[in-house]
Amino acid sequence: MAPAPATPSHHQVLIVGGGTAGITVAARLRRAGVRDIALLEPSETHWYQPLWTLVGGGQAPLRAALRTEAEVIPPGVRWLRERATAVDPAARTVTTASGRVLSYGKLVLAPGLQLDWDGVPGLAPALGHGGVSSNYRPDLAPLTWDLIRRMRSGTAVFTMPSGPVKCGGAPQKIAYLAADHWRKRGVLGAIRTILVLPEPAMFKVPVFSRALTETARRYGIEVRLSSEMTRLDGAAREAVITDHTTGKDETVRYDLLHAVPPQRAPEWLADGPLADPDSPFGYVKADRETLQHPDFPDVFVLGDAASLPTSKTGAAIRKQAPVVVANLVAGMRGRPATARYDGYTSCPLVTARHKMLLAEFDYDLQPTPSIPFIDTTRERTDMWFLKRYGLPQLYFKGMLKGLA
Secondary structure (H helix, E strand, C coil): CCCCCCCCEEEEEEEECCCHHHHHHHHHHHHCCCCCEEEECCCCEEECCCHHHHHHCCCCCHHHHEEEHHHHCCCCCEEECCCEEEEECCCCEEEECCCCEEEEEEEEECCCCEECHHHCCCHHHHCCCCCEECCCCCCCHHHHHHHHHHCCCEEEEEECCCCCCECCCHHHHHHHHHHHHHHHHCCHHHEEEEEECCCCCCCCCHHHHHHHHHHHHHHCCEEECCEEEEEEECCCCEEEEEECCCCCEEEEECCEEECCCCEECCHHHHCCCCECCCCCCCCECCCCCCCECCCCCCEEECHHHECCCCCECHHHHHHHHHHHHHHHHHHHCCCCCCCCCCCCEEEEEEEECCEEEEEEECCCCCECCCCCCCCCCCCEHHHHHHHHHHHHHHHHHCHHHCCC
């Protein structure tokens, strides 16, 4: 006889993902008095990813971005060190890689996204050598800085893929940090710098697009709008850049290439019943204000895995988490979901070694500044110090504790 199926272990709230979104929600739920919380996360390391750009730009050590997962799990939350592989919202269960079945009263999906290194032919085998790096992998961010500081002449290419990516400004920021370093070393004139962006403008919010256009002009950066890298020959050090407006391909020989891979939802979500049919990248369907799944109100989603018309940033999660917690707790008490998320997101745009713009905006792409009396649409040194020192403290001591 076949063994009887294991009885699912049940939790009042099950959170999938122990990154920024999962930990922040767990901490806030504990502060709201929720006792039975399980968090599903296989990794034993926790990264503050916004620092990776500064690591790649030679402005921060990698260790400053790292904590162990055990350090950030809120007290009283049960940590299940496994990976989710399937969700059945009708049965209210999540299956793990070991075959374990977990049932839930409320489900919070915060698994992040996956980097599709194979999405650009030739990129995966070229990574990490031959002048190719990416700050989207922590082990490669120090290599980015090594390549930048050693470069004296040649061609440097910085790419961004089409589709939503986490921290949409990061593909540009490293280009500006590199150019500023080369300017200070007196070699900028000997280096051809190409920035490849898939959108028709530098940034979706016009005031910041104008500022970044001026930044690129100042450094002499050749910007390819409505374009992306579509093929890579690591052995020949050649990248093919396709202009989507004209359909023409341009082959560029590079000495340094900083590549950002296409990004999408984890396969088990993209192929499952919770995916948004209108999302070609498999992100999870969610009400843009309540952050509940429209078809399964006991499921909440936030962070990078959510199919929302806003940028995928930690700042967005900071505003999404209180909404998820308020509406989840209201549901547990039989009350309607009244908390609303307005699409707020923020992108710290580093433009030089000690200069930064702070782009804050909502669903309507309207600037929503949060710091009074300061014009954050202009490059400022104090904003750079905020990014390097203030925001990491806010993250580890505020957000992850459920306090900010």
